Amino acid sequence: MMSFVRFLSRLLTLLLPATLMLLAGLAVAWCTGQADPWCWGWPALLLLVPTGWWLARQDFLHALWVGLGGAGMALLFCALAAARMPDPWAMIGLLLLALAAAAGGALLWQRCWLPACVALAAALLLLGVGPARPISSQPDRPVLAVITALPLFWDEGGVGTRRDAPIVTLLRSRFDVRPIDDVRALAASGAPVLLLAQPRAMTPQALVALDRWVRNGGRLLLLTDPRLRWPSGLPLGDRRRAPMVGTLGPLLAHWGVRGGAVRDREIRHFLPDGRLLTMAGMQPLSLEGQVAAVPLRLRIGRGEVLLLGDADLIDDRLWLADPARPLDPRAWSADTPALMAQWLGAEMPDGRRWMRDVADVRLGLRSALLAGTGWAILGLMLLRRRSGRNGMRTKSENKLVKGGKNG
DSSP: OHHHHHHHHHHHHHHHHHHHHHHHHHHHHHHTTTTOGGHHHHHHHHHHHHHHHHHHTHHHHHHHHHHHHHHHHHHHHHHHTTOOOHHHHHHHHHHHHHHHHHHHHHHHHHHHHHHHHHHHHHHHHHHHHHHHHOOOSSOOEEEEEEEEEEEEEEEETTTTBBOOOOHHHHHTTSSEEEOOOOOOHHHHHSSSEEEEEEEOOOOOHHHHHHHEEEEEEEHEEEESSOOOOOOOOTTTTTTOOOOOSSHHHHHHTTTTTEOOOOOEEEEEOOHHHHHHTEEEEOOOOOETTTTTSSSSEEEEETEEEESSSSSSSSSGTTTTTTTTTTGGGGBBSSSSHHHHHHHTOOOOOOOOOOOOOOOHHHHEEEEEEEHHHHHHHHHHHHHHHHOOOOOHHHHHHHHHHHHHHHO
């Protein structure tokens, strides 16, 4: 019985810190849904340094073994929860960070101050340069015209101080964003690109002008929502509210676009390349005899049109976990801003991995815990064989053995 209790306590010594690191990182990643190994960066540093300090009493390799186990559990979870491998540099970075943190803690116990400081400084450096950096503004930005009834540039109702919505803040890093009221002012604006997001009803003359502008080589990203769910404090019927339904039916019919059944709920839509859009009340759009696409691409004359049957997707509630950090990809909960910029013709870093659904998260968590348990058992066997019996005893056990020998 005593041997089993001793075995269990030693097993938990190797397993528990790695498990706590896995769960702490999962709590961070759950806020955005990103399966990013760097979400486990700070948990690794904060947990593995004291763990390394404690395990160095037994053996330096115990600390490194736990560090590798914690990083491995996190990486296995990321791969299974996202159904794709994590970014290779992020994988290497987390492994190095875990080893540096565990080694730094162990060296502190051994009072090797300079090597410990070097290891901990390396861990902090990895945390500083590894994760995605905030989006910076580009110097040469093309003009982007925006026509919308959504509250993207002012507080709702058009009163009070001017305030950019988070999606506009991000687009300004790639474009010279200019809101306009009338599509007939497009030619004078000199904008080669137009974002048309849930506009108010247009006159036939305005629709003709828009069609002509596209056919002459314009690039249009059109967001038309058949069932807008954008929150509003204005009463129904107030003219300052954005239209609850799309108003461009005649133009879409002229282009041969057909709408499918509205999906009246919030959905997480994964594109074929793994990028994520979160939409609400979305309507699939397609051409006659073709399957629906997100987005639907059309060639109209010399121009190009990209259509989506949802305008709620640019509401920051659907793509941003922290409204104060729209330029920080680590705060995004969907790829919406990067996709918007790319659809409009600009480049923006992407490559984020996302937890796909609850079943994948469960599989990843269960597999990581099983793998971590196996890693701890393997370490218990190998390290015990290497260290000998004294290497796995606690201080009190060693004192008892020494006392018995002296007696």
